[in-house]
Amino acid sequence: MTSIKQTKYRWMALSLGVSVVLLILKFTAFYLTQSTAILTDALESIVNVIASGFALYSLYIAGLPRDQNHPYGHGKVEYLSSGFEGALILSAGLVIIYEAVVSFLEPHALSDLGWGVGLVAFTTAANALLGYALVQQGRKVDSIALLADGRHLLVDSVSSIVVVIGVGLVWFTGWVWLDRALALVLSLFIIYNGWSLVRQSVGRLLDETDAPTIDRVVTLLNTNRRPAWIDVHNLRVQKYGADLHIDCHLTLPYYWDLLQTHEEVHRFEETLQNGFTSEVEIFVHADPCLKECCHYCHVANCPVRAHELVREVVWTAENLPLNQKHFVPA
16 A cells, blocks of 8 residues: 555544544534534534545545556545535535424523533534644645545534534523524535535546646646647546546657657656656657648757748647647748
């Protein structure tokens, strides 16, 4: 197991363990207070535990090597994990709305609010610290599962802060109705964040363009551009968890022999592979140059140059994915 995979496992296992402890504390706070707002927080913690458990299993699946049935690996299961977590959050939001409406119709007295506020405040701090750490680690190892779990915990901590403030106001003012109203507001916030996670996961499963990754690839190509790389087009980037699959067309001098073309394609692939910490699989289709390419070709002492260099084509995230050479008028 690589160090990156070990890092993912450790942090997700920590998230699962902490979520179980915080779940117990939040339901203890609800048992003491009978607060609907605290119940919303506790119900969302159930989602935390289930989601963290599923995410931990998804990281195990994502780490499996490629096989004949999965030639691109198993990395996309991380997107499934993220979408599953979003669906659970949505479900929790709907349950919270139901509980809030029931508490309006059948009001009951609240008790031991001081203990409840104290317990929820402690779990809020723990969630915020763990969520921040998971987001940082998720960005470091490029794991959407860690990112999704960390952002969920941060959202949970924000809602918990609102619960602490709201229950505190009920404690000081005696306005019991505020507890139910707060639960309704929190449910809408939770539903919105659940939908955002589902939307992002579906987009990744459908290979929606990942703009930051495309921008990174374009920057690498422009920064390390070699004169022999006359043109690049039909660039496509797919993410399978943290792993990348890149394919494109690379225009090279048409008079090169196969060995020289192969060596230059290898340099091109190494440039992209060295620009990412995750595994990068690259497929390059070598295109022969045309006379029209001379207008932006930087190959020195070209024996077949038909036109002088006019100007360089600037490679961008908009023109590299196009399936056509980038001609410059004479």
